[in-house]
Amino acid sequence: MTAQVTPIRTETERALAERxxxxxxxxxxxxxxxRREAAILAFERNGLPSxxxxxxxxxxxxxxxxxxxxxxGVPGEAEHAAARRLPPALDIDGCVTIDIVNGTPxxxxxxxxxxxxxxxAEVAAQxxxxxxxxxxxxxxxxxxxxxxxxxxxxxxxxxxxxxxxxVETPLHLAFAAIGAQAFATFPRVLVVLGxxxxxxxxxxxxxxxxxxxxxxxxxxxxxxxxxxxxHVRLDCGGDAALSLSTLAAKLGDRTRFESFNLICGPxxxxxxxxxxxxxAYINLVLQGATLLRRQQHGDVTLHxxxxxxxxxxxxxxxxxxxxxxxxxxxxxxxxxxxxxKTDGRMHSAALMLADNAAxxxxxxxxxxxxxxxxxxxxxxxELDQDLLFYAMSRGIARAQAEALLIESxxxxxxxxxxxxxxxxxxxxxxxxxxxxRAS
Numbered sequence: 001m002t003a004q005v006t007p008i009r010t011e012t013e014r015a016l017a018e019r020x021x022x023x024x025x026x027x028x029x030x031x032x033x034x035r036r037e038a039a040i041l042a043f044e045r046n047g048l049p050s051x052x053x054x055x056x057x058x059x060x061x062x063x064x065x066x067x068x069x070x071x072x073g074v075p076g077e078a079e080h081a082a083a084r085r086l087p088p089a090l091d092i093d094g095c096v097t098i099d100i101v102n103g104t105p106x107x108x109x110x111x112x113x114x115x116x117x118x119x120x121a122e123v124a125a126q127x128x129x130x131x132x133x134x135x136x137x138x139x140x141x142x143x144x145x146x147x148x149x150x151x152x153x154x155x156x157x158x159x160x161x162x163x164x165x166x167v168e169t170p171l172h173l174a175f176a177a178i179g180a181q182a183f184a185t186f187p188r189v190l191v192v193l194g195x196x197x198x199x200x201x202x203x204x205x206x207x208x209x210x211x212x213x214x215x216x217x218x219x220x221x222x223x224x225x226x227x228x229x230x231h232v233r234l235d236c237g238g239d240a241a242l243s244l245s246t247l248a249a250k251l252g253d254r255t256r257f258e259s260f261n262l263i264c265g266p267x268x269x270x271x272x273x274x275x276x277x278x279x280a281y282i283n284l285v286l287q288g289a290t291l292l293r294r295q296q297h298g299d300v301t302l303h304x305x306x307x308x309x310x311x312x313x314x315x316x317x318x319x320x321x322x323x324x325x326x327x328x329x330x331x332x333x334x335x336x337x338x339x340x341k342t343d344g345r346m347h348s349a350a351l352m353l354a355d356n357a358a359x360x361x362x363x364x365x366x367x368x369x370x371x372x373x374x375x376x377x378x379x380x381x382e383l384d385q386d387l388l389f390y391a392m393s394r395g396i397a398r399a400q401a402e403a404l405l406i407e408s409x410x411x412x413x414x415x416x417x418x419x420x421x422x423x424x425x426x427x428x429x430x431x432x433x434x435x436x437r438a439s
Contacts, residue, residue, distance in 0.1 A: 009047055010047075010048070010062060011067075011068075012048065012062075012065050012066065012067055012068045013047045013048055013062070013068075015067075015068035016043070016048075016068045016148070017043065017044055019068060019070075019071070019152075020040050020043060020044075020148075020151045020152070021040070023071065023151065023152050023154075024154065025153075026120065026121065026124055026153050026154060026155070027124055027125070028120075028124040028131060028134075029124070029127065029131065031132070032131065032134060032135075032150075035135060035150060036150050036151055036153070039147035039148070039150050039151050040147075040151050042142075042144075042147055043144060043147060043148065043151070046144070047062065048061045048062040048065060048144060049061050049062065049144050050062040050063070055143075055301065055330070057330075057362075058299065058326075058328040058330070058360040058362075059268075059270050059297065059299040059301075059328055061144070061270075064242065064268050064297065065214070065242060066212075067182060067212075068184075069182040069183050069184040069212070069213065069214045070182070070183055070184065071152055071154075071183070071184050071185070071186065072102040072103065072177075072178075072179060072183040072184065072185050073102075074102075074104055075101040075102045075104055075178065079101050079102060079178040079179075080099075080101055080106070082176075082178045082208070083099065083101050083176035083178050083206075086176060086206045086207075087206070088204075088206075089174075089204035089205065089206050089234050089236040089429075090172060090174070090202055090204040090234055090422070090425050091425070092170065092172065092202070092419075092421045092422060092425060093421075094169065094170065095169070095170045095171065095172040095202065096112055096169055096170070096171050096172065097172040097173075097174050098117065098157065098171070098172070098173055098174065099174050099176065100157065100173055100174065100175045100176070100187055100189075101176045101178060102176070102177060102178060102179070102183070102185045103154065103155065103156070103185040103186050103187040103188070104154075104155055105119050105155070105156070105157045112167060112169055112171070113165070114161060114162040114165030114167065114197075115159065115160070115161050115162070115165070115167060115171070115199075116158075116159070116160040116162075117157070117158070117159050117160075118157075118158050119155055119156065119157060119158070120134075120153075120155050120156035120157065120158055120188060120190070121155045122158075123158045130158060130160060130190075130192055131158075133190060133192050133220075133222045133250075134188075134190050134220075135150065135220070136220070136222055136250050137220050137221070137222065137248035137249055137250040137274060137275075137276065137277070138220075138246075138248045138274040138276075143246070143272070143274075145216060145244045145246055145270070145272065146218050146246045146248075148186070148216055149186045149188060149216050149217070149218045149246070150188075150218075152184070152186040152216075153186060153188055154186070155188075156187065156188030156189060156190065157173070157188070157189045157190070158189075158190045158192075159171070159189070159190070159191045159192070159199075159201075160191075160192045160193075160194075161191075161192070161193045161194060161197040161198075161199050161227075162194050162197065163194030163195045163196055163197060163224070164194070164195065164196045164197065165194070165197050165198075166197070166198040167197070167198060167199045167200070170200040170201070170202055170419060170422075171199065171200070171201050171202070172201075172202040172203075172204065173189060173201065173202065173203050173204070173219075174204050174206075175187055175203065175204065175205045175206070175215075175217065176206050176207065177205075177206070177207035177208065177213050177215050177237065177238065177241070178207070178208055179208055179211055179213055180208075180211070181211065182211065182212045182213060182214070183211075183213050183214075184213065184214040184215075184216070185213070185214070185215050185216070185217075186216050186217070187215070187216075187217040187218070188217070188218050188219075189217075189218070189219040189220070190220055190222070191219070191220070191221045191222070191229075192221075192222045193221070193222070193223050193224060193227035193228075193229065194224050194227070195224040195225050195226055195227065195252075196224075196225070196226040196227065197224070197227045197228075198227065198228040198229070199228075199229055199230075200229075200230045200231075200418070200419060201229065201230070201231050201232075202231075202232050202233075202234075202419075202422060203219065203231075203232070203233040203234065204233075204234045204236065205217070205233075205234065205235045205236060205237050205243065205245075205265075206236055206237065206238075206265075207237040207238035207241050207265075207266075208238050209238050209239055209240070210238065210239065210240055211238055211240055211241070212240045212241070212242070212267075213238060213240075213241050213242075214241070214242045214243075214244075215237060215241060215242070215243045215244065215245075215266075216244040216245075217243075217244070217245045217246070218245075218246045218248070219233075219245075219246070219247055219248075220246075220247075220248040220249070220250075221248070221249040221250070221257065222249075222250045223249065223250065223251050223252050223255040223257060223277075223279075224252045224255075225252040225253040225254055225255065225279070226252075226253070226254050226255065227252065227255050227256075228255065228256040228257075229249075229255075229256070229257050229258065229259075230258050230417075230418045230419065231247075231257070231258065231259040231260070232259075232260050232417060232419065232422045232426070233245075233247070233259070233260070233261045233262070233271075234262050234264075234425070234426065234429065235261070235262065235263045235264065235265055235266065235269055235271065236264055236265040236429065237265040237266040237269070238265065238266065239265065239266070239267060240267050241265070241266040241267060241268075242266065242267065242268045242269075243263075243265075243266040243268065243269040243270070243271075244269075244270050244272075245269075245270070245271045245272070246272050246273075246274070247259060247261070247271070247272070247273045247274070248273075248274040248275070249274075249275045249276075249277070249284075250276065250277040251275065251276070251277040251279040251282045251284070252277060252278065252279040253278075253279045253280050253281060253282075253308075254279070254280070254281045254282070255277075255279050255282050255283070256282075256283040256284075256285075257275065257282070257283070257284050257285070258284075258285040258286075258287075258416075258418065259273070259285070259286050259287070259288075260287045260288055260413070260414065260416075260417050260426070261273075261287075261288035261289075261300070262288060262289050262290075262291075262414075262426050262429060262430075263288070263289075263290040263291065263292075263298050263300070264290075264291040264429055264430075264433050266296070267295075267296055267297070268296070268297045268298075269290075269296075269297070269298045269299065270298075270299040270300075270301065270328075271288070271299070271300050271301075272300075272301045272302065272303075273286060273300075273301070273302035273303070273304070274302075274303050275302075275303075275304045275305065276304070276305035276307055277305075277307065278307060278308055279307075279308055279311075280308035280309050280310050280311065281308075281309075281310045281311065282306075282308070282311045282312070282313075283311075283312050283313075284304060284311070284312065284313040284314070285313070285314050285315075285416065286302060286304070286313070286314070286315045286316075286317075287314075287315070287316045287317065287413045287414075287416060288300060288317045288318070288413060289317070289318045289319070289320070289410045289413050289414065289426075289430070290317070290318070290319045290320070290327055291320045291410075291429075291430065291433045292319070292320065292321050292322065292325035292326070292327055292357075293322040293323045293325055293433075293437060294322075294323050294324065294325060295323070295324050295325060296325045296326075297325070297326045297328075298319070298325070298326070298327050298328065299327075299328035299329075299330075300317055300319075300328065300329050300330075300331075301328070301329075301330040301331070302315065302330070302331045302332070303332050303334070304331075304332070304333050304334070304344075305334045305336070306333070306334065306335045306336060306339040306342045306344065307336045307338070307339055308336075308338065308339055309338065309339055309340045309341050309342070310340075310341045310342070311339060311341075311342045311343070311344075312342075312343045312344070313333065313342075313343075313344045313345070313346075314344075314345050314346075315331055315333075315345070315346040315347070316346075316347050316348075316349075316412070316413050317329055317331070317347075317348045317349075317413065318348075318349050318350075318351070318409060318410050318412065318413045319348070319349070319350040319351070319359060320350075320351050320353065320406060320409070320410065321350060321351070321352050321353065321354075321357035321358065321359055322353040322354050322357060322437060323353075323354050323356065323357065324354070324356045324357065325357055325358075326357075326358045326359070326360070327350055327357075327358070327359045327360070328359075328360045329348040329350070329359075329360070329361050329362065329363070329378070330360075330362045330363075330364075331346050331348065331362070331363045331364065331376070332363075332364040332365070332366065333346055333364070333365050333366070333374060333376070334366045334368075335365075335366065335367045335368060335369050335372055335374060336368055336369065337368040337369055338369070339368075339369050339372070340369050340370075340371045340372065341371055341372070342369060342372040342373070342374065343372070343373045343374070344365075344372070344373075344374040344375075345374070345375055345376075346363050346365075346375070346376040346377075347363075347376065347377045347378070347379075348361050348363055348377075348378045348379075349378070349379045349380075349409075350378075350379070350380045350381075351381065351382070351383065351406065351409055352380060352381065352382055353382075353383070353402075353406075359380050361378035361380060362378075363376035363377065363378050364376070383402060383405055383406075384405065387405060388401055388402065388405065391404060391405070399438045403431075403434040403438065406430075406434060407427070407430055407431065407434065410427075410430050411427060411430075414426045414427060414430075
């Protein structure tokens with residue numbers, strides 16, 4: 001006789017399960033409905049991930065998510081006014097900006113030659129075939145964060161770039177989470193590039209200070225052959241927020257995808273990256289920086305699959321950990337047996353600024369091909385005391401000398417951002433973080 005084990009659910013898990021079944025579903029056809037149902041069933045079976053789930057070993061979401069916040073409704077004028085009052089996370093002239101407040105896009109009618117921008121609800125109502133790309137880069141039921149995003153999906157944004165169109169004007173998605181008490185948002189963006197297209201896309205995430213809101217955003221890219229993307233993401237969310245974010249990219253032949261992610265705001269943040277696809281001769285660059293202090297928790301987890309020959313990937317992530325904060329980096333490069341001539345390099349470096357700070361580093365390689373060049377590494381250390389002494393011996397105050405070394409440390413990851421204005425905006429956030437640390 002085999003005893004059946006019934007898992008004990010937390011109050012948060014029970015409330016989430018009830019809301020998943022009650023949430024209105026986007027009318028998006030049988031395929032999305034089936035995947036949504038699969039994601040709900042997976043959550044009902046597994047609940048929130050804890051330390052026993054390997055991919056979430058260092059970010060125990062079951063313990064960190066203290067409550068199941070009520071999903072935010074459609075924003076009104078009060079929410080839009082509050083969003084306009086938030087300090088800008090990214091202020092770059094010449095961008096076309098689309099505001100997304102509590103997951104609902106605004107102003108999608110902005111014209112860019114060769115670019116079509118519609119809401120997900122519009123695309124679903126039109127039964128457009130582009131909807132087939134939604135979730136093409138990963139499987140929601142195997143990942144609780146993106147699964148919850150799909151299950152609560154009400155609306156989103158679909159961006160299409162025509163084949164051969166090299167878009168010179170950057171597109172800025174300005175996400176804002178606004179509310180007077182705890183709430184949850186589930187933004188979703190799908191970006192599809194035709195053959196030979198190119199796009200620069202910026203994301204900025206801001207939110208109400210002092211409010212324990214929960215944001216669960218998914219941004220996914222589908223690149224046809226020879227397409228190129230430059231992507232920069234800034235997470236400057238509210239200081240009491242729990243921020244889950246998923247970036248996914250499906251890459252075709254000879255595509256180039258470069259992404260930089262900065263985390264510097266939320267109380268708890270997990271940014272996860274899934275890349276793969278059938279493309280040969282891909283060029284993948286994933287970089288980022290995480291700035292943590294007080295009791296913040298910041299997690300970057302990536303899973304990059306090389307499924308075809310002659311691919312190149314570079315991953316570099318920097319983490320600054322101060323006070324009693326905790327940093328996490330988990331990175332895995334998978335090289336399939338067919339992916340000969342792959343060249344992959346991954347490195348995570350952490351700088352510890354306090355005795356009680358903690359860092360968890362876990363880089364991995366899974367290689368099934370025999371003609372590759374792949375390497376990974378991880379370093380954790382303190383400020384170089386010799387360099388610090390040298391700067392101070394030249395008359396630079398200790399706090400300023402520390403700031404210069406930290407800025408240089410982060411700058412190594414940010415220097416490859418192609419857009420100069422975006423690169424400067426990232427470093428300005430770094431300098432502001434250092435100024436607050438010294439205050």
